[in-house]
Amino acid sequence: MSAETGAPVHVLGVRHHGPGSARSVRDALERLRPDVVLIEGPPEADGLLPLAAHAEMKPPVALLVYAVDKPAQAVFYPFAVFSPEWQAIQYAVQRTLPVRFIDLPQSHRLVPEKEEAPEGEDAEEGEDAQEDAPPHRGDPLGALARAAGYEDGELWWDHLIERRREAEGVFEAVLEAMTALREGEGELSPHEARREAHMRRSIRQAKKDGFQRIAVVCGAWHAPALVQQRPAREDDALLRGLPKAKVAATWIPWTYDRLGWRSGYGAGVESPGWYAHLWLTPHRPVSSWATRIAHLLRAEGLDASSANVIETVRLAEALAALRGLSSPGLSELRDASLAVLCGGDPAPLALVHEKLEVGTGLGEVPSEVPSVPLARDLAARQKSLRLPPSSESKLQELDLRKDLDRERSRLLHRLRLLDIAWGTPEEDPRSSTGTFRETWRLKWEPELAVRVVEASLFGNTVESAATGRVVARASEAAELGTLTALLDASLLAELPGAIDVVLRHVQALSTRSADVPKLMEAFPALAHAVRYGSVRETPTGPIIAIADGLFERILIGLPGACVSLDDEAAHQRRDQLRAMHAAVALLEGAERGEEWAEALGQLVHRDAVHGLVRGAALRLRVEFGKVQDEELGTLSRRALSPAVPPAEAAAWLEGLVSGSALLLLHRQELWAALDGWLSGLTRESFVEHLPLVRRAFADFSTSERRAMAERVKQLSSATARGGAKELMEELDPQRVARVLPVLSTILGVRLGEAG
Structure with a gap:
């Protein structure tokens, strides 16, 4: 099908991924024997095409084109072995024929939005540069399928093209169908018009270069526009004055499950493994x-x-x-x-x-492929640590006492600081192994290649880039919690240069901060940093000094930070107290623990403190072993007395009982006070505050709740009123019968059959 007089131009309209289309293209090229092959694709990658014939190149792979100054602006062009463009490339490079990409260069398409359109035209959407399908038109395959009596366009194309063994007449039929579809579509968007104008210009250039038999492989939708050539001056007018960005291109490994992306040549392939099977096993x-x-x-x-x-x-x-x-x-x-x-x-x-x-499986590209230094350093480390990237999700357990595993952990933590999420840490189910063991879930996604390019702005090696990224984030941080999290991450990644810088920022910001809640959020991260620093043999003296300074300021300001709180703020403060308590225990300092217990005691006895916070503070003191049964009973009866509003009493109860049931299960005075409080509520108050009470017990297991209910069941009314230390051996059956339904409702267990 000749585009115009002169050198014959054969336009092969294809679907971007499919064994039938690929086989038809290969057969057509064998029959036509062109002296140049033109392919819809990014011209910036022309220099990479010879590498397609390299022995180490194993599809699926993709061309990555990105803006040098802003690597996040990038586009992928994936190829599978059954992609017609890949087969066209293979045909040309194996015969040392000239092969060129002819789509609108990405240097024009990856321009920032405000610069993208020439003067007098509206800017295209940034995503359009990455889409092969024009945004204004519908699904052409779906339209043709419906005309043929199919409901599914993919199924229709699969039956008609992908299972076809003979290429004779296929491209003529596709051209005729697409021509008919385009007749009713109206004008193209400016972006699509420029793309097709550039492809026509490239065909003219091939003729000027003296080629006699020209084969063009393009998306079927574009075939009619390339067969019917327009005057060159019209295309030149469309392409004149387009802004440009500096771009770079490379080959990267790809995966079959990413062939569905509508980016570059993504065509929504639902079953690429089946298509590969059809290609390899005809x-x-x-x-x-x-x-x-x-x-x-x-x-x-x-x-x-x-x-x-x-x-x-x-x-x-x-x-x-x-x-x-x-x-x-x-x-x-x-x-x-x-x-x-x-x-x-x-x-x-x-x-x-x-x-x-x-x-499944990840493609491979040869080492000769151009890449940024950071990508080369990462590849070298993956090889030396025997951690090859894989598209399958795999668990990797590391023992930090082993040099190899410690190096692996260091690499994975550094990549996380660079937002290269190859590995995600998981909670180790074997908690007895302590902090010397880590479990990671590894899965390499092709788009991480863009993250590597972005991270290369901070350094040429994984270590230098991670250090540079941490230093940059530390200089921008305005919150102490952000800095302490960075410090913790830097210790895990073992970045001494970054640790020193972050510590200076933490010291400077902590001395200026008067926000006690913010200091409380920062302290646990410092405690964690000290613990992991000791595991990884990192000097922790400076961190401990900063942590001690924060701790003293928290103790001084804690009472004031816990008064005049609404319910939402009280829950936040309760969580901060718990985190602080765990951090103090993690640091393992007897004197520090005593000071913390004393500070909690101030909250327990202060009426201006929200009930939830008072209850939580008492709970933490119980965990420290600082509260005897008699004191717990006295505090419980006071907090649950009739003079206390039921909502405040319920909040106190929630703060106290949330946590391990075993710690409070045998505290007889507590259950006696709880029994007396519930028994004394009016019907209206009980119904109103039942959700609050149930929330206090919601996290307990069924067995824990039943044990609690059995404990309360043994209490007598005298115990609830007077706080007697000894239980009565006999209960009033009538009173028990009235209490059991109430306890069943609160605790969510059946107590009616109990003896």
Whole structure:
């Protein structure tokens, strides 16, 4: 199909990912034997195309094009082995033919929004530069599918193109269909018009360069615009005066599950693993696919016999015949596998979808690929630490007493500081192993390549970049909590240069801060930093000195910070007290613990303090072993006396009982006071404050709540009123019968059958 007189131009309109399209392109190129191949893609990457033939290049891979001054402005062009553009590139480079990308350069498309449009035109949306589909039009495949009687455009294209063995007439039919669709679409957006103008200009340039047989591989939607050439002056007018940004390009590994991205050549492929199977196994794809499913199920310990495989194939073929198809597709194989190999259980089928239909694995690119120094340093460290990146989610357990694991931990923590979330720490279920063990979940996502480029602005190695990033964030921090969190992270990452800088900022800001709640938020991070510093053999003397200074200021200002609080602020302060309490215990200082217990005691006896905070402070003193039964009973009866408003009493109770049930279970005076308080509430007060009381017990397990209820059940009314230390051996059955329903409602357990 010639675009105009002169050198013949053959336009091959394709869907960006699909084995049928790829096979048709390869066959068409073999038949046409062009002397140049032009492909819809970023011209900035032309110099990278020869690397596509490198022995170490293993799809899926992607071209990454990014703005040098702002790497976050980036676009991906993914390629699978079954992508028609990839096959066109392979055809050209294997024969040393010229091959060029002809789309509108990303240097024009990655310009910041305010500079993007020429004078007199509205700026395009920033995301448009990353979209292959024009934002104003609908789904062309869906329109054609509906015209052919299909509800699903993907299914229609799969039946018509991707399973096709012969390329004869395919591109002519696609061109005719797209031409008809475009006739009713009206004018293109300025962005799409410029893209097609540049592609036409590139075709003209190829003719001027003397090429006689020109093959163009582009998205099917653009094919009509490239066949019917417009005057060059019109295209030049569209492209004149476009702003430019400095961009760079490289190859990066990609994954099949990312081929659905609508970025660059993303085409919404739902089952790339199936498409790869069709490309690599063109003969007998149905039986080989069923065999792969059986192997997968066996690897997971599930039964899958050879007879099951045969029956699955037969059922798939029968379903295809019933549906009027020439051969089974993925839908038929999925239904047959569910019925036979999975025994009707959808759970194994979900595994088949993840592992086979979508597919796992990370592509590979050769070491010769240009990259920023930080990326090269990261790759070297991954190799030396035997931590290869993988697209599968894997757990990695580290023992910090081993040099290799400690180096791995250091790398992962440094990457987290750079927002390169390759690893995410998890709580180690084996709590007895202490702080010498870490558990990470590792998964490499292709878009992390952009994060690496962004992080390279701070340094050329992982260590220098992480240090630079911490120093930059510390200089910008206005909150003490932000700085202490940075200090904690820097200790975990073992960045001595960053630690010194952050400590100076913490010291300076802490001496100026008079906000006690902010100091309370910062202190636990310092305690954690001291603990991890000791584990990692980092000097912690300066940190302890700062922590002690903060601690003294917190003790002085704590009473004033706990008065005149509303309910929301009281809950916040309760959480801060708990965190402080844990931090004090973490630092393991007897004198510091005594001072903290004394400060909590001031809150317990101060009526101006919110009930929730007073109850929480008392609870923490109980945990310290500073409260005897008699004192607990006295304080409980006072806090739960009839003179105290029920809402305040309920808040105090919530602050006291929240936590471990065992600590308070045998505190007889507490339960006696609670029994007396509940018994003395009016019906209206009880109904009004029941939600508050239930909230106090909500976090306890069923067994803990039952044990509490049994304890209260043994109390006599005399114990509730007078606080006697000894229980009466016999209870009034009538009074017990009236109390049990109330306790059942509060605690959420049945007590009616108790003896």
